[in-house]
Amino acid sequence: MTENLDKLLDHEYDGIRELDNDLPNWWLWLFYLTIAWGVIYFVYYHVIEVGYLQVDEYRQEMDPNYVRVSSENPKFVGLLAEYHSPLFDPSGDMTPRKAILAGPQEAFVEASRESDTVVYVALTDEASIAGGQGIYSKNCVSCHGALGEGGIGPNLTDQYWLHGADMTSIIKSIKYGYPAKGMISWRGFLKTDQVLQVGSYVMTLKGTNPPNGKAPQGELVEE
Numbered sequence: 001m002t003e004n005l006d007k008l009l010d011h012e013y014d015g016i017r018e019l020d021n022d023l024p025n026w027w028l029w030l031f032y033l034t035i036a037w038g039v040i041y042f043v044y045y046h047v048i049e050v051g052y053l054q055v056d057e058y059r060q061e062m063d064p065n066y067v068r069v070s071s072e073n074p075k076f077v078g079l080l081a082e083y084h085s086p087l088f089d090p091s092g093d094m095t096p097r098k099a100i101l102a103g104p105q106e107a108f109v110e111a112s113r114e115s116d117t118v119v120y121v122a123l124t125d126e127a128s129i130a131g132g133q134g135i136y137s138k139n140c141v142s143c144h145g146a147l148g149e150g151g152i153g154p155n156l157t158d159q160y161w162l163h164g165a166d167m168t169s170i171i172k173s174i175k176y177g178y179p180a181k182g183m184i185s186w187r188g189f190l191k192t193d194q195v196l197q198v199g200s201y202v203m204t205l206k207g208t209n210p211p212n213g214k215a216p217q218g219e220l221v222e223e
């Protein structure tokens with residue numbers, strides 16, 4: 001203890017005494033850095049509103065033409081402008097659900113399709129097909145039937161397709177969906193390799209002719 005006597009404070013309680021240790025410099029700098037970071041973050045996202053918050057990023061992903069409304073009118077001057085939630089809508093507050101429903105999903109789907117020029121090839125190995133079957137029975141059966149015979153969704157076993165029968169078209173159908181027609185975009189729920197697997201599984205359903213097949217929809221595709 002003797003070497004620390006100069007740090008010893010002059011109070012004592014039940015034999016417990018206190019040393020006046022300084023915080024290490026690295027710790028202090030880290031602390032100052034977090035404060036500086038906080039200021040920069042606050043200014044960037046909430047004052048001059050250059051940065052897109054999560055809600056805006058989500059909307060932008062849904063609609064590539066989306067522009068953050070407030071960023072058209074950055075608040076450089078009125079630093080203390082009234083704060084609004086990112087979901088604020090002058091015509092009435094938006095709940096996240098309303099915001100999603102109001103999102104121009106159709107435009108998003110079309111734009112994504114245009115920019116997506118990748119050609120997909122069906123996987124044929126057993127493990128992938130089995131994986132695809134598992135994903136199918138969990139997510140798709142309710143609308144396309146246990147055997148792909150159709151129901152709410154179209155028959156996936158016949159030669160008639162609304163959106164194309166090749167692997168690339170099927171992957172796009174699954175990935176982007178047709179939200180307005182009741183087929184959601186699965187890319188938010190399935191990983192890329194899962195989409196590939198379930199798409200490959202759908203490819204194996206063609207021509208299986210299960211009982212109670214739903215009437216053909218779309219165009220005849222001969223392969």
Ligand code: HEC
Pocket residue numbers: 135136139140141142143144152153154156160161162163164170173174178181182183184186198199202217218
């Ligand atoms: C909530 C019901 C529903 C679920 C669940 C669903 N689909 Fe669909 N699906 C539909 C509907 C409805 C359509 C037709 C869309 C249209 O009319 O354009 C469709 C269309 C499709 C098409 C295009 C068919 C064609 O004729 O071109 C494919 C492929 C497809 N779904 C695969 C899947 C897969 C794979 C899953 C599971 C990951 C799935 N669907 C889950 C309702 C559903």
